[in-house]
Amino acid sequence: MRKFLLVILLFILMLFQSVSAVEVYKIKGVSFDTSGSVIFLNTSGSYQSSITDKIKIVKQPDNSRLFFDINSAVLLSKKQDLLFNQGNIKEIKISQFSTQPSVVRVVMYFDNTFNTDNLKIGNINNNLVITTAELSTLNTQFYQNTYRDKPQISEDYSEDLIVQSKTLIPQNNLVTINDQNHSVKQLSQIQQAFGSSNIGNSDVGYKDVVLTNVSDDVKLRSKYYLNSITQKNNGFLINGYGALSIQQPMVLSNPTRMVFDFANANVNSDLVNKEIFLNSNNANGDKLKIGQYSDNIVRAVVTSDSAKKYIPVFSPDNQSLILVNPENIASTAIALDKTNAVQYIYNKNLSTNDLTIRFDNPIVWGIKRNSDKLYVYFFNAVQYNEKTFENIFKKTPFSEARMSLLKNIGIRLTLPLIEKSEISTYLSSDGKNFRIRAANLGEKIEENRHEVVSPVSPSSPPIITNFRNGNKSVVLDAGHGGTDYGAIRNGINEKDINLDVAKRVEAILRHRGVNVYMARTTDVFVSLEDRCKYTARVNPNIFVSIHVNSCMGTEPRGVETHYYHDNSVPLANIIHNKLTHAVSSPNRGLFKSRFYVINHTSVPAVLVEIGFISNDRERAALTTPQYKQTIAEAIAEGIIEFYNSQK
Numbered sequence: 001m002r003k004f005l006l007v008i009l010l011f012i013l014m015l016f017q018s019v020s021a022v023e024v025y026k027i028k029g030v031s032f033d034t035s036g037s038v039i040f041l042n043t044s045g046s047y048q049s050s051i052t053d054k055i056k057i058v059k060q061p062d063n064s065r066l067f068f069d070i071n072s073a074v075l076l077s078k079k080q081d082l083l084f085n086q087g088n089i090k091e092i093k094i095s096q097f098s099t100q101p102s103v104v105r106v107v108m109y110f111d112n113t114f115n116t117d118n119l120k121i122g123n124i125n126n127n128l129v130i131t132t133a134e135l136s137t138l139n140t141q142f143y144q145n146t147y148r149d150k151p152q153i154s155e156d157y158s159e160d161l162i163v164q165s166k167t168l169i170p171q172n173n174l175v176t177i178n179d180q181n182h183s184v185k186q187l188s189q190i191q192q193a194f195g196s197s198n199i200g201n202s203d204v205g206y207k208d209v210v211l212t213n214v215s216d217d218v219k220l221r222s223k224y225y226l227n228s229i230t231q232k233n234n235g236f237l238i239n240g241y242g243a244l245s246i247q248q249p250m251v252l253s254n255p256t257r258m259v260f261d262f263a264n265a266n267v268n269s270d271l272v273n274k275e276i277f278l279n280s281n282n283a284n285g286d287k288l289k290i291g292q293y294s295d296n297i298v299r300a301v302v303t304s305d306s307a308k309k310y311i312p313v314f315s316p317d318n319q320s321l322i323l324v325n326p327e328n329i330a331s332t333a334i335a336l337d338k339t340n341a342v343q344y345i346y347n348k349n350l351s352t353n354d355l356t357i358r359f360d361n362p363i364v365w366g367i368k369r370n371s372d373k374l375y376v377y378f379f380n381a382v383q384y385n386e387k388t389f390e391n392i393f394k395k396t397p398f399s400e401a402r403m404s405l406l407k408n409i410g411i412r413l414t415l416p417l418i419e420k421s422e423i424s425t426y427l428s429s430d431g432k433n434f435r436i437r438a439a440n441l442g443e444k445i446e447e448n449r450h451e452v453v454s455p456v457s458p459s460s461p462p463i464i465t466n467f468r469n470g471n472k473s474v475v476l477d478a479g480h481g482g483t484d485y486g487a488i489r490n491g492i493n494e495k496d497i498n499l500d501v502a503k504r505v506e507a508i509l510r511h512r513g514v515n516v517y518m519a520r521t522t523d524v525f526v527s528l529e530d531r532c533k534y535t536a537r538v539n540p541n542i543f544v545s546i547h548v549n550s551c552m553g554t555e556p557r558g559v560e561t562h563y564y565h566d567n568s569v570p571l572a573n574i575i576h577n578k579l580t581h582a583v584s585s586p587n588r589g590l591f592k593s594r595f596y597v598i599n600h601t602s603v604p605a606v607l608v609e610i611g612f613i614s615n616d617r618e619r620a621a622l623t624t625p626q627y628k629q630t631i632a633e634a635i636a637e638g639i640i641e642f643y644n645s646q647k
Contacts, residue, residue: 024072024073024074024102025043025051025070025072025073025074025104026043026073026074026076027041027042027043027070027073027074027075027076027094027104027128039089039092039129039130039131040127040128040129040130041094041106041127041128041129041130042127042241042317042319043127043128051070051123051127051128052121052122052123052128055068055069055070055121055128056068056069057121059116063115063116064109064110064112064116065107065108065109065110066107066108066116066119067105067106067107067108068105068106068121069097069103069104069105069106070103070104070105070106070128071101071102071103072101072102073102073103073104074096074102074104075094075095075096075104079093079094079095079096080092080093080094080095088110088111088113088114088132089108089109089110089111089130089132090109090110090111091108091109092106092107092108092109092130093105093106093107093108094106094107106130108130113485113488114132115483117483118132118483118484119131119132120132127317127429143426143427143428143429143433143435144243144245144318144426144427144429145243145245145263145424145425145426146244146245146246146314146318146425146426146427147245147246147247147248147312147367147369147423147424147425148245148246148247148248148263148423148424148425149247149248149369149421149422149423149424150247150422150424151247151248151261223243223245223263223264223265224240224241224243224244224245224262224264224265224266224298225240225241225265225266225267225268226238226239226240226262226265226266226267226268226271226290226298227239227240227241227268228240228268228271229271229274229276229288229290231276231277231278232322234278234279234286234324234325235278235322235323235324235325236276236278236288236300236302236322236323236324237320237321237322238300238320238321238322238323239319239320240265240319240320241319243264243318244262244265244314244318244319244320244321245262245263245264245265246260246261246262246263246312246321247260247261247262247263247297248369249261249310249312249369251307251308252301255303256303256304256305256306256307256308257301257302257303257304257307258301258302258304258307258308258310259299259300259301259302260299260300260301260302260312260323261293261297261298261299261300262297262298262299262300263296263297264296265296265297265298266292266296266298267290267291267292267298271290272290272291272292273289273290273291274289274290275287275288275289276288276289285304286302286303286304286306286307286325287302287303287304288300288301288302288303288323289301289303300323302323304325306325309325310323310324310325311323311324311366311367311368312366312367313364313365313366313377313379314364314365314366314367314427315364316362316363316364316431317362317431318427318431337361337362337380338361338380338381338382339359339360339361339362339363339378339380339381339382339432340359340360340361340381340382340383340384341357341358341359341378341381341383341384341385341389341403341411342358342359342360343357343358344356344357344358344388344389344392344393345357345358345392346392346393346396346398347592348396349437349589349590349591350587350589350590351439351589352437352438352439352589353396353397353398353437353438353439353441354435354436354437354438355393355398355401355415355435355436355438356433356434356435356436357378357413357433357434357435358432358433359378359381359432359433359434360432361380361432362430362431362432363378363379363380363381363427363431363432363434364378364379364380365377365378365379365427365434366379367425369423370417371417371419372416372417372418373414373415373416373417374413374414374415374417374423374436375412375413375414376412376413376415376425376434376436377409377410377411377412377413378410378411378412378413378434379409379410380410381410381411382405382410382411383405384403384405384411386403389401389403390402397438397441398415398438398441400415400416401413401414401415401416402414413436415436415438417441418440418441420440421438421439421440421441422438422439422440423436423437423438424436424437424438425437471515471541472513472514472515472541472643473514473515473516473517473538473539473540473541474509474514474515474516474517474540474541474542474543474544474639475517475518475519475534475535475538475540475542475543475544476502476505476506476516476517476518476519476544476546477502477519477520477531477535477543477544477545477546477597478495478498478499478501478502478503478518478519478520478546479494479495479498479545479546479547479548479607480494480495480498480547481495481498481499481520481522481523481524481525481526482495482523482524482525482526483525484525486498486547486548487548487549487550487613487614488613489550489613489614489619490619492613492619492622492623494547494548494550494613495523496523497548497610497613497622497623497628498546498547498548499520499521499522499523500628501546501610501628501631501632501635502518502546503518503521504628504629504631504632504633505544505546505632505635505636505639506518508632508633508636509636509639509640512636512640514639514640514643515540517534517538517540519531519534519535519545528596528597528600529596529600531545531597532596532597532600532601535601535603536601536602539603540603541603541604541643542571542603542604542605542639542642543597543598543601543603543604543605543606544575544605544606544607544608544635544639545595545597545598545605545606545607545608546607546608546610546635547607547608547609547610548609548610548611548612548613548622549609549610549611549612549613549614550612550613550614551612551614552614553614554614554615554616555615556612556614556615557585557586557611557612557615557617557618558585558586558587558588558611558612559576559579559580559583559585559586559587559588559608559609559610559611560588560589560590560591560608560609561575561576561579561590561591561606561607561608561609562590562591562592562593562595562598562606562607562608562609563590563591563592563593563598563605563606563607564592564593564594564595564598564599564605565598565599565601565602565604565605567603567604568598568604568605568606570604570642570645571604571605571606571638571642572590572606573590574638574641574642574645575606575608575634575635575638575639575642576590576608576638577638578634578635578637578638578641579608579610579631579634579635579638581634582630582631582633582634583611583627583630583631583634585611585618585621588609593607595607604642608635610622610631611631
């Protein structure tokens with residue numbers, strides 16, 4: 001077994017290493033989140049400087065669009081012009097503006113109500129992040145699902161977010177072509193977006209035309225676009241861009257096949273039904289076939305006598321994947337940056353448990369799931385602390401998990417499972433934090449419920465246990481406000497709901513003798529930093545931020561409670577329990593999240609998401625006085641109970 005794994009490691013290191021003598025930003029393509037508020041420009045390579053240093057934003061006078069150029073950049077994917085039917089960002093165009101010098105241009109169009117001053121551009125591990133949300137939430141703790149046991153979850157989508165191809169046509173060449181149901185303006189010879197050499201310099205003289213009959217050209221109709229497959233040293237290297245997530249593989253017989261399903265994914269139509277052989281001279285050898293199994297599932301089928309041995313191995317940027325049989329890999333490779341396991345974290349959610357391992361460099365990892373065990377391999381990891389790992393998880397459902405160092409291979413994590421166990425894995429945006437989320441691991445001791453233990457982080461501020469002279473004080477933070485509308489659906493603004501509920505909580509608490517301080521009392525813009533400065537100046541006992549959730553799909557609904565510092569867990573527990581018992585909306589659980597206002601507040605602080613404005617049913621409820629009062633009473637009761645628990 002060790003021999004097989006060593007061969008895997010050598011093969012992986014060779015495929016995933018990217019070295020360039022000249023610093024050029026290689027932009028692999030666009031991915032986006034389901035809220036429609038975050039866009040990622042995925043880059044590859046090793047850089048000495050930040051990609052944001054290469055950007056200068058140019059805003060247009062009408063405030064509805066802007067563009068910026070990325071210098072020393074090459075666009076590896078096709079030119080893209082994507083239209084979004086929800087959210088503040090309405091359209092994004094990306095093209096190779098010039099090659100000498102190498103410049104990539106990004107043009108963005110926005111909803112008329114959006115203030116482009118609120119657009120944030122930053123980077124995560126030198127991937128460019130463009131967002132209309134809070135940039136502070138998109139740090140290295142921004143996790144993406146990479147593996148799951150469940151074939152379907154409520155957050156899956158195939159395209160509630162409409163992405164259309166768009167063509168720029170010279171106005172003097174427009175003709176009308178009649179279709180059965182509508183007419184579409186086209187060129188006799190259609191030019192794709194950014195097709196002409198001077199299109200990056202000016203849009204003057206061109207007409208934007210949406211071609212709804214060119215769906216074959218649409219990219220990123222889901223979270224991952226599978227672009228290419230390469231046969232590399234007896235393994236199948238799958239490349240794409242977006243958020244790569246794979247479901248539990250399954251074995252079929254006659255002939256022996258291993259099936260790998262990619263969730264929320266689309267595949268390049270040129271690859272559908274093609275057979276790729278590991279050995280082109282042997283048509284009877286191992287082969288891979290790709291297909292679009294359903295609207296949002298790409299299926300990869302490996303046919304081989306040894307198909308059961310194939311495992312998926314993920315790149316550090318979560319953009320590519322190798323399907324490989326350990327026995328058939330060549331043993332030539334170059335070195336990849338080594339990494340060490342530096343921190344271990346346990347967190348208890350309402351129905352699941354999280355095991356998180358933090359590394360000091362991005363990881364290359366693989367996974368194998370049997371009926372009774374889960375194996376996770378960190379191929380470039382070289383050090384970990386066995387005693388610390390066991391001490392942190394000894395009184396949790398992960399008490400039987402073990403880490404072991406395999407010489408010349410890496411670190412292997414082994415987790416025993418029972419028949420009903422459900423596993424999901426997540427990787428942070430910087431590729432350094434790996435998380436296992438497990439349900440139904442069996443009967444374990446759970447004395448450390450909600451405990452997050454860190455052997456290397458400084459201790460969190462202590463929970464307040466005494467209130468001076470019986471004084472009880474709270475800062476209520478109504479999220480968004482003024483030019484920051486928050487989420488918007490059907491003319492309903494999140495900022496208005498937040499303020500209404502916050503004022504109702506204020507009235508209840510004042511009646512109960514609590515000193516209440518409001519981060520805002522009217523429809524005004526207050527920066528995140530100013531909210532935290534105000535809280536520090538007031539120095540309350542606790543801090544509660546009120547928000548309404550949203551996503552691109554219309555199905556998700558329910559309440560969530562977020563915390564960051566460990567001293568906020570009791571407050572989060574109590575308020576969340578009150579909320580879930582007060583409303584019939586689904587309980588989506590507690591989350592440790594690095595939202596700016598709760599991350600930069602030292603007193604116990606929580607952020608509550610009281611429902612989904614994107615769900616028709618919950619949006620209708622959230623606009624009624626009765627429902628808002630019910631929510632307010634639950635939050636207020638949670639605050640009072642927390643105070644009483646500290647006596």
